[in-house]
Amino acid sequence: MKKIVVAIDGPAGAGKSTIAKLVAEKLGYAYIDTGAMYRSVAWKFLQTGKAFDEDFISGLSQTMVIEFRPEAKVNRVFVDGVEVTDAIRSTEVTAIVSKVAAIGAVREAMVDQQRRMGESGGVLMDGRDIGTVVFPNAQLKIFLTASVEERAMRRYKELVAKGEQVDLEQLQKDIASRDKQDSERAISPLRQAEDALLLDTSDMDINQVTEKIMQLVQERAQ
Ligand code: DC
Numbered sequence: 388m389k390k391i392v393v394a395i396d397g398p399a400g401a402g403k404s405t406i407a408k409l410v411a412e413k414l415g416y417a418y419i420d421t422g423a424m425y426r427s428v429a430w431k432f433l434q435t436g437k438a439f440d441e442d443f444i445s446g447l448s449q450t451m452v453i454e455f456r457p458e459a460k461v462n463r464v465f466v467d468g469v470e471v472t473d474a475i476r477s478t479e480v481t482a483i484v485s486k487v488a489a490i491g492a493v494r495e496a497m498v499d500q501q502r503r504m505g506e507s508g509g510v511l512m513d514g515r516d517i518g519t520v521v522f523p524n525a526q527l528k529i530f531l532t533a534s535v536e537e538r539a540m541r542r543y544k545e546l547v548a549k550g551e552q553v554d555l556e557q558l559q560k561d562i563a564s565r566d567k568q569d570s571e572r573a574i575s576p577l578r579q580a581e582d583a584l585l586l587d588t589s590d591m592d593i594n595q596v597t598e599k600i601m602q603l604v605q606e607r608a609q
Contacts, residue, residue, distance in 0.1 A: 388608045390416065390509030392524075393600075394517035397531035398577060399565045400538030402588055402596065403513040406531065408462060409597045411511045414604060419455065419504050420462060421514035421521070424497050425488040426475035427453050427466045432487065433479055445492035453500065485568040488515075494574055515569055518580035527607045528583035529600060535563050537589045 393416070395403050404420050411418035428448045437443060454465045463472045474480070487493060494516075501521045505512055512521065518528035533541075539559040546553045569577040579585060584603065588596050 388605070389526075390507075391526035391604065391608050392505050392508055392522050393511045393604055394522050394525040394528045394580075394583070395511060395513040395531055395600075396515055396518050396528070396577065396579070396583065397513075398538070398562075398569065400542050400562055401531045401533050402541070402593065403531050404462075405593060406596050406600060407511045407513045409593070410600050410604065411457075413597070413601060414511075415509070417455075417504070417510045418457065418462060419501065419510060419512040420464075421497065421501055421512060421517065422484075423455075423462075423464050423475060424453050424500070425493070426480050426484050427451070427464060427471055428493055428497070429480045429484040429487040430471050430475050430477075431466055433483065439483075439486070441490050441492075444487060445490055445496070448490075448493040448496040485565055485572075489568070489572040489574065491574050515577040516575040518583045519578060520575045523580070527603055528580050529603070530579040530583040530585045531596070532585070532587055533589040535559055535566070538562050 395407050397403050404422070407420070408418050410416070428444065428451070431447050431451050432444050452467050456463045456465065461472060463470060464475060465471065498521050501512060501517075504510065505522060514521070518525055518530070536559065539555060539562050542558050542562070543553055543555050566577070586596065586599065
């Protein structure tokens, strides 16, 4: 069977990374979490303590080395050799990452790396612009979504399970605001590619979504 490129796009909290990671493991594909790459740039910038400056952040994004080292349970992420797997999920990084991801030169640097990572196929890549910009010729494109309420509820359960105190209404507002920023930015906004298959997971569990995508990959890889 051929090893294809699978592009999975969709809004924050739709379950893209959970699903992509599971499918990649089952198929022996590489999994590239492109959101983690933008988060890594935001993290690197916050480390410097400087005020927000597009040129400075663009410069950082062009020289930093981002690596993924997948393990059984986690997809570990390293920036210039330093592990940032948890640090890139912090509220500070989450609060600023949409602004960092809206900088054109940062996107160019990340897209270059993403194309190199996926050029030989056998890869599941998730993000916002994978099917539209990074791999417009991907053999399979999926647009994974779910209602704002359902996405907020999933995040709420995740955080509560970690022992964090969270406000569901605030989570809904944050998710809606990130959707707006990601969909309305000038460069490579979040949008469903014309040839992407829409998968609304509001009423599906992880197993059902994983099964569905596995089936689609197997069909396209014939
Ligand atoms: O999927 P995530 O929440 O980890 O993404 C973090 C941010 O990066 C989010 O604001 C959207 C942005 N992003 C992007 O602009 N393009 C991608 N391919 C992936 C993520």
